[in-house]
Amino acid sequence: MSKVRQILNLNAYQAGDDTSDMATRDALLRRQANFGAASVLFYRDPIEMVGAQGATMIARDGTRYLDFYNNVPSVGHTHPKVVAAVQAQIAILNTNTRYLVEIVDQYLDALKAHLPDPLSNIALTCSGSEANDLALRVARAASGGTGVIVTDTAYHGNTDLTTRVSPSALKHRQLDDWVIAIPPPGRQAYGTNISAGFAARISEAITTLQSRGHAPAALLFDSIFSSDGIFADPPGFLHLACDTMRAAGGLVIADEVQPGFARTGTNFWGFERHGILPDIVTMGKPMGNGFPMAAMATQPAHLAAFCKDVGYFNTFGGNPVAAAAGLAVLEVIAEDGLQNNAQKTGALLLNGLAEIAAKSDRVADVRGAGLFIGVDLVDPMTGVADPAFTLRLIDAMRDEAILIGAAGKYGATLKIRPPLCLTSAEAERFVTAFDRSLKRAAEG
């Protein structure tokens, strides 16, 4: 069995035969036959899921897993309010945005209430990939440039264009000459002055792009740098980076697919942590709590620049059922106080993990914001990132019925990303299990 996409999904495997259970083996072979070379599953011995509620996913064998991986069912798996909203709207009307439908504009107004004023135009899409694909083209049309700067292990989507700006998705291929990847804004690359160091690399990259004949079009970043290994601090470090790109005529695109919708606790969007105003914001995964929907928000002038040439229509994008799901998600975040809960429960996790880290030679760093936390795992002898140990830890956590994944350039950063409805008890269960698993994984 071959392990695939090592960087982005350390514990993702092509379907094979490492499973103990005959029923799972049959399901695996069936999936392999259906998906072929694109069949990639979590764990060497994959899990068949039959249900989910809140932060819990239920497997065929009855195991109730705590979901610390999935950033899609962000207000909680099968949240009754979102479920009811979809159930109601799909029985009434599901059509496209060439007709006026009240709930669609109701949703757009509600979403815009969370966005800074200049970003008043929204394009509704089906996926974050579609949103980023559009954002890059809008940035090119608005700036007149073609060059794009991303981070080393960035992931921005699965379309042709977004794959080209996703170094983590490329197995062999080199980046195009209009893309430059720079180290993410962490201490490893930039020491204590992350803001200045990151901006300096952007400045260098702009010069290189220009020397290749590519005026800069965009600085594109996930504002929590999820696939790069999660970098949230110090707040504000993106300010100088954005100024640098803008001074060169390019736009700033905040990819909020990961940090958006209250996950970082202190803010609704990741970019707000840094006090910046992006030219374009893209969003997706948690937007509909699993209902396929995503969006791009920008200033009217930027969208107009793009529409001169092509226009944008998306058949499923902005359908009333998606609007109902999205509206329910916004309401649940407010009603259930999920942003506050992300901050509170995230702090519980962060503190618990920091205590463990202080006593462990395997944990080099614990960092994050709200319910988005990264834990760097290293070889205790060398202090070097240890992906093999990370894999053992992920497997040990699975034995504790906790689902989790890894990120970062070396695949040695545990990526902690539970639903925002996580309870204190669940956070404590996680910390205890992490402590035990760390020891078990260290034993071999």
Added chain:
Amino acid sequence: MSKVRQILNLNAYQAGDDTSDMATRDALLRRQANFGAASVLFYRDPIEMVGAQGATMIARDGTRYLDFYNNVPSVGHTHPKVVAAVQAQIAILNTNTRYLVEIVDQYLDALKAHLPDPLSNIALTCSGSEANDLALRVARAASGGTGVIVTDTAYHGNTDLTTRVSPSALKHRQLDDWVIAIPPPGRQAYGTNISAGFAARISEAITTLQSRGHAPAALLFDSIFSSDGIFADPPGFLHLACDTMRAAGGLVIADEVQPGFARTGTNFWGFERHGILPDIVTMGKPMGNGFPMAAMATQPAHLAAFCKDVGYFNTFGGNPVAAAAGLAVLEVIAEDGLQNNAQKTGALLLNGLAEIAAKSDRVADVRGAGLFIGVDLVDPMTGVADPAFTLRLIDAMRDEAILIGAAGKYGATLKIRPPLCLTSAEAERFVTAFDRSLKRAAEG
């Protein structure tokens, strides 16, 4: 108010102020503020929709429109079986394909039962655009080529890559040098020998691509040539075209987003009408009856060639709720005999329209397959395609409470595409209304 995307959507307008009703005017201004330059609505005086059932859409003012436009709610708006399937699954589990979930493979097996054997690998996406974007890259990886041949007024999606192979979506921009657009396979371009004429143009295009340094990667067509004006006859005309592309080392991609899922009556897929076996089949719009879902099917070796470099994962693609919707759609098509109904009711429409055409100097041609019919409208003096008359006819049909659009290079082909559940009475209502509207539109 400016009319936009003239070719693809003759009766689509940027939101403005041509509306009579104050409530609609407010809704329009709200939409304009939310969508900006990408705000495009059907009709100068747009319609606000509040509900839909079967082939009927219900407007805010109570008008019950017969929907002859929309190829998404193909088994009927808010079909109870599809609605119930989504309602049930969304309350149980909605996750991604990195876990095994039985209903997903159940759906894949059911879908594959409709596909020719060699196309045994399916990639599940959110939109037809994503499916075509992937298909083009798979074709390039499998063929080693880069060149793509499409038809003059083709539309294959809204991503960067698919827009580049969609001449109908480009307002000003020229095609890239790796794309060649050829006239669609109709009598106007190829006379009576469509098969040989179309293949000859493909052969020429291959030579041109090669001279530009682009080995051919794919012949990409919508097998009913919907946006080109609907060309279905004679069955088999695609055979020689496909052979020609394959002999040059390129792949054949059948874009079934429009004709797929039983619409053409005689067959489940449009390509089957021509007795060809595509290397890649893409599908979308009617697949989930409005639930956002789409797919690409291909041979394992082609997908494997692509996955060597990148791999493919789609967060929302293949979620269990989409699988439930898709499964219900397949079951409804079978249980309600919709393929047969498409053939039967389509014949009713075709005959009724042909009778009117025989007496009208405005109708130059009526053609199609099943419930996909095109009606060419011309100036009676010159015999030349008449988009202005087509617009008047579309507005007159709206006054008859029938929603319909246009297609074709000149925007003068009425595009008849009702849900597959269309009753004989509804077909008769359409024919009668068409006859009256033709006269009214001719009067001015």
